[in-house]
Amino acid sequence: MTKSVRAARLTTLLVALLPVVLFAVPRAGRRLGGWFRHRCRTLAAGPPDAGMSTAEYAIGTVAACAFAAVLYKVVTSSTVSGALAEILERALHAV
Numbered sequence: 569m570t571k572s573v574r575a576a577r578l579t580t581l582l583v584a585l586l587p588v589v590l591f592a593v594p595r596a597g598r599r600l601g602g603w604f605r606h607r608c609r610t611l612a613a614g615p616p617d618a619g620m621s622t623a624e625y626a627i628g629t630v631a632a633c634a635f636a637a638v639l640y641k642v643v644t645s646s647t648v649s650g651a652l653a654e655i656l657e658r659a660l661h662a663v
Contacts, residue, residue, distance in 0.1 A: 579607070
């Protein structure tokens with residue numbers, strides 16, 4: 569379970585329990601109410617480094633292109649091409 573799923577479940581539970589705590593125990597309710605507001609603001613803001621920077625996108629794009637080029641070379645090689653053709657031929661003749 570990811571942190572965001574756990575945080576969402578915790579927030580849902582707190583939303584359900586907060587009115588009970590606020591009315592049942594006034595002093596504890598004030599403390600929990602302040603904590604709850606702070607927690608909601610923190611969750612709404614998201615993590616401090618939520619995404620990739622431009623340099624990370626560039627490196628990721630170059631890596632993806634390199635992987636695609638290697639995969640293309642492997643798939644278009646005669647060995648793999650022959651194996652794929654044989655698999656297709658067996659599948660079509662099996663029917």
